[in-house]
Amino acid sequence: MSAGENKLGRSLRGFNRYGSFFIAFVLLIELVLSYFYFMSYDHPYKRLLLNLILLILFFEIFLTVTMASISYTYRSNQVRSGILLFLQFGLKFMLPVCIAAAELLNSDVDDIRRIYIRINNALAAAVKREIRPEQVLVLLPHCMQNKDCGSKITEDIGRCAQCGRCRIGEVRELTRAVGARAAVVGGGTAARSLVREMRPDLILAVACERELLSGIADVGAIPVIGIINERPNGYCCNTSLDVKQFAEKLGCVIGACHSERSEESQTMRECE
Numbered sequence: 001m002s003a004g005e006n007k008l009g010r011s012l013r014g015f016n017r018y019g020s021f022f023i024a025f026v027l028l029i030e031l032v033l034s035y036f037y038f039m040s041y042d043h044p045y046k047r048l049l050l051n052l053i054l055l056i057l058f059f060e061i062f063l064t065v066t067m068a069s070i071s072y073t074y075r076s077n078q079v080r081s082g083i084l085l086f087l088q089f090g091l092k093f094m095l096p097v098c099i100a101a102a103e104l105l106n107s108d109v110d111d112i113r114r115i116y117i118r119i120n121n122a123l124a125a126a127v128k129r130e131i132r133p134e135q136v137l138v139l140l141p142h143c144m145q146n147k148d149c150g151s152k153i154t155e156d157i158g159r160c161a162q163c164g165r166c167r168i169g170e171v172r173e174l175t176r177a178v179g180a181r182a183a184v185v186g187g188g189t190a191a192r193s194l195v196r197e198m199r200p201d202l203i204l205a206v207a208c209e210r211e212l213l214s215g216i217a218d219v220g221a222i223p224v225i226g227i228i229n230e231r232p233n234g235y236c237c238n239t240s241l242d243v244k245q246f247a248e249k250l251g252c253v254i255g256a257c258h259s260e261r262s263e264e265s266q267t268m269r270e271c272e
């Protein structure tokens, strides 16, 4: 098994663990309420209790299908139109709950965040839209710049001399070749104001799991495709990027993926 597959398997195991705990917790509430329902004979609130039990039962089923949909999409890299609603619910509710629980326990957080990013990417790429290359904004983190480089690339990525000491030069060249825009940002605030200023139709963002998650939440309506960076020197110092993967995703967002859709199934293999 490759390192990538290992990571995918570990992420899924982490998500299944937290997702199952969450569902078990809701089930426990259901059982407690059911106990009170059956024990209270002529209670005036008995009908209300029954409605609540049925509502929680429906929620429980919804959670279970959501969990199965996330696992399926994560494994297969396919977004089926029939499970879109569950995936959106998973992104808005179930995955944030699992991430919050993992943060609380200080365990498997990045594993769950990776699932969130992958599902988000699949959904972002699955929406049918025409995107002109100049409406694509590539956002790179400042920590990708070689720490000994003096070029002020956060002001203008064009100042990169493409010396080869970091991946910024290659990314800049690839982006320029297809006519997309690219910028290096020093943090979330800079990224947000740049997005407000440039108003892109789609963002291709490179960052660590945590930054990607907060970036996706920050930009709201604009679809973001996240690429997790490589960190051979740890967080925030001379981080890197799989340029081949970046080139594939860039090519994909400006056209390649959209020609391969069918009504029933949208294969996201190239975008993922």
Ligand code: SF4
Binding pocket: 145, 146, 149, 150, 151, 153, 159, 160, 161, 162, 163, 164, 165, 166, 167, 168, 169, 170
């Ligand atoms: S590739 Fe560009 S940003 Fe990276 S070290 Fe060289 S000049 Fe600096």
